[in-house]
Amino acid sequence: MIELVVAVCLIDQPSQCKDVYLNFEGPGISEGTMSQGASVTPQQCMMNGQMEMAKWIGEHPNWQIKKWRCGIAGQMAKI
Numbered sequence: 001m002i003e004l005v006v007a008v009c010l011i012d013q014p015s016q017c018k019d020v021y022l023n024f025e026g027p028g029i030s031e032g033t034m035s036q037g038a039s040v041t042p043q044q045c046m047m048n049g050q051m052e053m054a055k056w057i058g059e060h061p062n063w064q065i066k067k068w069r070c071g072i073a074g075q076m077a078k079i
Helices: 040-059
Strands: 004-010 016-027 033-035 063-072
Touching: 016 040, 033 040, 040 063
Parallel strands: 016 033
Antiparallel strands: 004 016, 004 063
16 A cells, blocks of 8 residues: 655644645545555555645645655655
8 A cells, every 4th residue: 555645734833743644545535545446556646646635735724735755554754
């Protein structure tokens, strides 16, 4: 499984930051996950990640994205 790790910070408190993990999984969409089929590559994550981050920001307007990356789920260190 591939995950998108997004470092976000509150707009009005830029020192208040956290990592958000959005996972690429098999069929079916659940809260906080991206679904692109059973075999998703890091390249697909990079290509579709911007769209998923735009959705996340739309649902969380008080946050802004500082940086992001894709990798194997569970093997990503804090960014």
